[in-house]
Amino acid sequence: MTPPRPLPELDRPGVRVQTLVLLRWAAIGGQLLALLIVGLGLGYPVPWMPALTAIAASVALNISLSARYRWGDRLDGRGTLVHLGYDLVQLSVLLYLTGGLNNPFALLLLVPVTISATLLSAQSTVALLLFALALLAALWRWHLPLPWPDGEAMELPALYSLGVVAAIALGMVFLAFYAWQVSAEARRRQAALVATQTALDREARMGALGSLAAAAAHELGGPLGTITLIARDLHDGLANDPDLGPDVDLLQQEVRRCRDILTGISERAEAEDPFPILPLPVLLREVADTFEPARVPIEIISGWPQGQVPIVRRGPELLHGLANLISNALRHAGSVVRLEAGSTASELWLRVSDDGPGFPPDLLPKLGAPFLGPSLSGSGSTGLGIFIATTLLERTGARLAFSNAPEGGARVDIRWHRADIELPPAAPAAPTEPNPHG
Structure with missing residues (x-):
């Protein structure tokens, strides 16, 4: 199964227009409240006219967006990038008028960059981050004095100001990287889950x-x-x-x-009944037979006393999950793939193993995550097949463990509590009357 084709970097869906408008209204309200408290409440000298003009520009932009777009319309990547860039410029203008980086509200420069990291592509986020760092450097170099009572000018030590610049810059870079990593993982997992659901729906x-x-x-x-x-x-x-x-x-x-x-x-x-009740060895043979003729033989090793063979439901999760694991083993096996099955008093277990090169050691902790990428897998595989197998089998109550056998080769151990998967033997069907019409 191939992963969904990635969208072009700047053409990925950005954000709903109304979401952007609501966030900007919140920023406008906060900016106005801060000016009123500092200027009227505390009596600090504030450059009212240019500051209110900058806020009014955001108000006009929000009104025009609300009039132009419907509630559910979305801005694409480029449009969202432009609006977040505007928000950085507008905030920088207000900071320039009110002390630059000496103003405690300079920390808000982190917000547009963080929003970009959660919504946009890496290319867009890097572009906005570089723009924000340039504005940060400009505010450190040029700004009006910080408003202070009695018209006094407050000058902070140069070393302290440099520390503020470094702290905000490092915060921008760290938050952008962290937020992008988390959101990218969420997007990959969502795409993989969609692929899994598609297989089940089919x-x-x-x-x-x-x-x-x-x-x-x-x-x-x-x-x-x-x-x-x-x-x-x-x-x-x-x-x-x-x-x-x-x-x-x-x-x-x-x-x-x-x-x-x-x-x-x-x-x-x-x-073709999708949900019959079958003995586990019969189900394993059915899954293995779907790969015939296989590149290497598939051996099924199981042994239960007569009358104690576990009975399981032939559900799509179990079939697709096992098939994906067997397919992965067949791609890497040298001469054989083994399916071993057994049970304890409380558990039922399966093992899918091969005699190939095994899993790369640095990949083992990451198996089960979607879209590992060719650089991690070493074979051009995205890891989607193992992720789908893990997701499907976990729906049946299974617990999976990936390892390499001491003698070489990859090994996947699957365990269930017997109560989660084993069913009582089916009762024999009642005899039916012959059809009078033949």
């Missing part, structure tokens, strides 16, 4: 189709039996008629053909 649709075919065959059996009786009576009375005899014979042939078709559909639907 299996469910196939199962529903088989059930529908079986139901249709059953429902059509009654009318077809009636047609069979009428065709037989017509044949008995008109078989020797030179005009109608051939048509009656053809009618009987087509009735028999319809019966054969419905019988075949019913048998195939029963054989």
Whole structure:
């Protein structure tokens, strides 16, 4: 299964317009409140006209966005980047007017960069981060005095100001990197889960189709039996008629053909029942047979006393999860893939192993995560197959452990509590009455 094609860096969905508008309204409210408290409440000299002009520009922009876009519209990556850049410029203007980096609210320069890291691509975030660092350096070099009572000018030591610059710059870089890593992991996991759900939906649709075919065959059996009786009576009375005899014979042939078709559909639907109850060795053989002819043989090793073979449900999670693990083992095996099964008093276990090179040691702690990437896997694999297998099998209550065997080769151990997966043996079906219509 191939992972979803990544979107171009700057064309990835950015953010809903109304989300951006609401965040900016919150910033506008905070800026106005700070000016009012400092200027009117504390009596500090504030450059009211230019400061209010900068805030009014954000108000006008928000109003125009609300009028232009509908509630659910989204800005793409480029549009979001431009708006976050504007927010940096507007905040920098206010900081320039009110003391530059000596203003405690200079810490808010971190906000647009952090938002970019959670919403946009790495390329966009790096561009905005560099722009923010440039504005930071400009504010450190040029700014109006910090408002202070009685018109006094407050000058902080140069070394302290340099420390503020370094702290904010390092905070920007760290928060941007951390937020981007977390959001990228969330995006990868979401894409992998979508792929997993697609596989399950496909299996469910196939199962529903088989059930529908079986139901249709059953429902059509009654009318077809009636047609069979009428065709037989017509044949008995008109078989020797030179005009109608051939048509009656053809009618009987087509009735028999319809019966054969419905019988075949019913048998195939029963054989493809997505949720039968099977002995575990039978299920393992079924999964292994889907890879025949395989590049290397698949050995199944299991042994239970007669009457103690565990019975499990043939669910899509179990089938797809085991198939993905076996497929991975077949790609890397040297001469054989082994499926071993056994049980204890409280657990049921499976082991999928091969005699290939094994998992890279630095990859073992990361197995089960989506999209590991070629640089980690060493083989061009994204790790999506193992992630899907892990996710599907965990839905059945399984616990997976990845390791390398002492004699070499990769090994995957799967364990269940017996109560989570084992079912009681199916009761024998009650005898049914023969169909009177044959």
